[in-house]
Amino acid sequence: MNKILKKTELSEDIKDIIVHSPVIARKRKPGQFIILRINETGERIPLTIVDSSPEEGTIRLIFQEIGKTTYALGDLEEGDTILDIAGPLGNPTHIEKFGTVVMVGGGVGVAVVYPVTVAMKAAGNNVISIIGARTHDLMILEREMASVSDRLIVTTDDGSYGMHGFVTDALQALIDEGVKIDLCLAIGPVVMMRAVSSHTEKYNIHTVVSLNSVMIDGTGMCGGCRVTVDEKTRFVCVDGPEFDGHKVDYDELIKRQQAYLPQEKQSLEQYLKEREKGCALDAKSKELQVEK
Ligand code: NAD
Numbered sequence: 001m002n003k004i005l006k007k008t009e010l011s012e013d014i015k016d017i018i019v020h021s022p023v024i025a026r027k028r029k030p031g032q033f034i035i036l037r038i039n040e041t042g043e044r045i046p047l048t049i050v051d052s053s054p055e056e057g058t059i060r061l062i063f064q065e066i067g068k069t070t071y072a073l074g075d076l077e078e079g080d081t082i083l084d085i086a087g088p089l090g091n092p093t094h095i096e097k098f099g100t101v102v103m104v105g106g107g108v109g110v111a112v113v114y115p116v117t118v119a120m121k122a123a124g125n126n127v128i129s130i131i132g133a134r135t136h137d138l139m140i141l142e143r144e145m146a147s148v149s150d151r152l153i154v155t156t157d158d159g160s161y162g163m164h165g166f167v168t169d170a171l172q173a174l175i176d177e178g179v180k181i182d183l184c185l186a187i188g189p190v191v192m193m194r195a196v197s198s199h200t201e202k203y204n205i206h207t208v209v210s211l212n213s214v215m216i217d218g219t220g221m222c223g224g225c226r227v228t229v230d231e232k233t234r235f236v237c238v239d240g241p242e243f244d245g246h247k248v249d250y251d252e253l254i255k256r257q258q259a260y261l262p263q264e265k266q267s268l269e270q271y272l273k274e275r276e277k278g279c280a281l282d283a284k285s286k287e288l289q290v291e292k
Pocket residue numbers: 105106107108109112132133134155156157165166167168187188189190191192195196210211212
């Protein structure tokens with residue numbers, strides 16, 4: 001159980017792994033996530049389930065190496081095992097035939113948009129997808145997104161590929177074309193989801209965002225993932241992860257996401273220093289020696 005069967009690098013710091021997890025593979029629905037812990041002393045991190053194969057008993061996870069745990073996860077190889085994976089967690093995305101849906105994915109958030117896009121297309125929607133990255137090398141899942149979209153628009157911030165600009169520029173161009181949008185779903189950095197939501201609000205386009213707050217237990221017990229939506233306290237793990245994009249208090253979410261930045265930075269620096277010395281990972285157990 002939880003063995004990494006395949007590992008691929010999508011870009012320098014974005015990894016794609018196939019993990020043996022038969023129960024989750026059988027039960028998961030688009031929009032749901034898991035919380036994993038690499039070893040007994042490790043922190044728990046949420047990751048969206050990108051895809052699954054119930055027949056093979058596998059789930060697919062895509063993550064960006066940004067903190068100690070994601071670096072340590074990226075250091076695991078095919079054949080290594082993740083200590084525990086809890087899930088599927090969170091509410092599945094509400095899928096129905098809405099009409100024309102615009103799926104907006106920013107950066108590594110495209111990995112979260114993809115499974116929902118598959119489901120929206122299968123439900124008979126006219127799917128227009130917009131995916132954006134800072135530069136061409138960081139663009140992920142373009143082929144997969146093209147295969148489940150009626151139209152795909154690709155943007156890069158630096159103009160190295162596709163349309164030059166942010167995903168919001170492509171969204172505005174669609175609106176200017178006169179495309180009637182029945183639903184917009186946006187997933188990526190919080191600033192992107194805030195920008196998309198403020199664009200669509202002006203045109204009364206119902207918008208759903210998927211929030212990635214700090215999580216610990218994933219079951220509504222710890223309060224770590226608390227956000228304010230429509231002036232009410234909600235827990236992303238049990239009430240979400242998707243919410244009405246026009247009602248989220250983004251400033252509070254950004255503040256809460258940044259609450260532990262100094263500690264996260266220190267922890268990552270220590271991990272990378274130990275890794276450099278070759279003792280961060282014990283070759284056999286893959287336990288993080290630095291934490292002991
Ligand atoms: P990034 O900063 O490179 O941005 C990706 C794209 O988002 C950009 O190319 C641009 O098109 C758009 N964007 C960014 N800022 C924008 C703005 N101010 N206005 C309009 N559009 C904007 O993204 P990255 O570095 O790949 O993303 C990492 C972030 O995504 C992390 O903060 C991570 O926490 C978050 N993330 C969120 C989810 C989720 O479920 N919401 C999932 C995975 C990662």
